[in-house]
Amino acid sequence: MAGRGTDIMLGGNPEFLAKDKAKGNQEEYERLLSEFTASCSAEHERVVKAGGLAIIGTERHESRRIDNQLRGRSGRQGDPGTSHFYLSLEDNLLRLFGSEKIQPLMGKLGLKDGEAIESPMLSRIIENSQKKVEELHFDIRKQLLSYDNVMNQQREAVYSERGEIIATPDEGMPQYGWEVVRGVVNDILDKYFPEGHDSEPDPQRVASRLRGLFGAGAEGRIAEVDTRLDMEGMREEIISGIKSRYDAKISELDANEEGVNVAGGIIRYILLSTLDSAWREHLTGMDELRRGIGLRAIGQKDPLIEYQFESYNLFTDMMNRVKDTFSGQIFRIKILSEESRRERQMTMEKREFQMSGQSERPREPVKKAAKIGRNDPCPCGSGKKYKYCHGRGL
Numbered sequence: 001m002a003g004r005g006t007d008i009m010l011g012g013n014p015e016f017l018a019k020d021k022a023k024g025n026q027e028e029y030e031r032l033l034s035e036f037t038a039s040c041s042a043e044h045e046r047v048v049k050a051g052g053l054a055i056i057g058t059e060r061h062e063s064r065r066i067d068n069q070l071r072g073r074s075g076r077q078g079d080p081g082t083s084h085f086y087l088s089l090e091d092n093l094l095r096l097f098g099s100e101k102i103q104p105l106m107g108k109l110g111l112k113d114g115e116a117i118e119s120p121m122l123s124r125i126i127e128n129s130q131k132k133v134e135e136l137h138f139d140i141r142k143q144l145l146s147y148d149n150v151m152n153q154q155r156e157a158v159y160s161e162r163g164e165i166i167a168t169p170d171e172g173m174p175q176y177g178w179e180v181v182r183g184v185v186n187d188i189l190d191k192y193f194p195e196g197h198d199s200e201p202d203p204q205r206v207a208s209r210l211r212g213l214f215g216a217g218a219e220g221r222i223a224e225v226d227t228r229l230d231m232e233g234m235r236e237e238i239i240s241g242i243k244s245r246y247d248a249k250i251s252e253l254d255a256n257e258e259g260v261n262v263a264g265g266i267i268r269y270i271l272l273s274t275l276d277s278a279w280r281e282h283l284t285g286m287d288e289l290r291r292g293i294g295l296r297a298i299g300q301k302d303p304l305i306e307y308q309f310e311s312y313n314l315f316t317d318m319m320n321r322v323k324d325t326f327s328g329q330i331f332r333i334k335i336l337s338e339e340s341r342r343e344r345q346m347t348m349e350k351r352e353f354q355m356s357g358q359s360e361r362p363r364e365p366v367k368k369a370a371k372i373g374r375n376d377p378c379p380c381g382s383g384k385k386y387k388y389c390h391g392r393g394l
Helices: 014-022 026-050 064-071 092-097 099-108 120-167 170-192 203-214 228-254 263-299 303-330 338-355
Strands: 053-057 081-085
Touching (some): 014 026, 053 064, 120 303, 170 203, 170 263, 170 303
Parallel strands (some): 053 081
């Protein structure tokens, strides 16, 4: 029984009873309301004289708050009332937090099965058990909040980035997109030309990554670089070359047949769709991480700290993947006119037709069958009229 909801009125609720019986008839409702008001008032006096509402509980809850809510159902609005709870030593609350101490004591006192036990000591044991359960639930909620805070920080970062993309006007989106592309280029150069002497530079890998994202020739003279010091001198040259390619692509997108500048809208669409898709996949990965992170405790590691560390790596990888995907797509996108789209569609259909192994000879026109009259002989050869044979029901 919940500790809130419809108020329990001693004697009944005359308004509810009248409305239920009147069935929408206003005149009947007014008449019944006066009758039920008198009868409910009389019933109220009888219940009050009998002691009011009696609350009988068949167990004690893990939370004292719920028990108090149940007690509060009696004695409302100044009416009298009582509450009484019945427990068993086999109830979950006592079984988990104290029945092993009480049962031997009951045996020593000579109490028999079914005999009521009323003792201040028992009340204290129940109260202490409830306190332990409440403390356990509090720790669980506190831990869940700590996990949720990690996810909430990532959610705020993604929504902030998304809001900035939406708020940026179309004319500002090309510059926004270039900042993303330039960040990707710098990350590639820093990754394969690391500081220190722990890792060797890998100019071939840099060249491969740049060609894959920005097209052939985007790597420039990177193959001539051997050290990070040489890379610093080559960095601006590479970035400048990619910037020229980017500007050319923006000009190509804006120079469409209708004369409408669409580059900003295209950049916004690619960024938002890529970010939303990556964020959905990230949420699934975070759920999987959270389900299994508790096993880290077996290795004497704090699951929360491990969760924070792993989730940060997942989030960083997701954002890098969004930037890489955008950088690759913006250099490959093209705008086709309606005529070009139709020509491309026809070419694709022709190629599929040829791959199917069929010839391209023109199809013969389908000859329309002559109409059969209802009284004509049926073409099936039965000798019956068409209307009595295959034309029946037509």
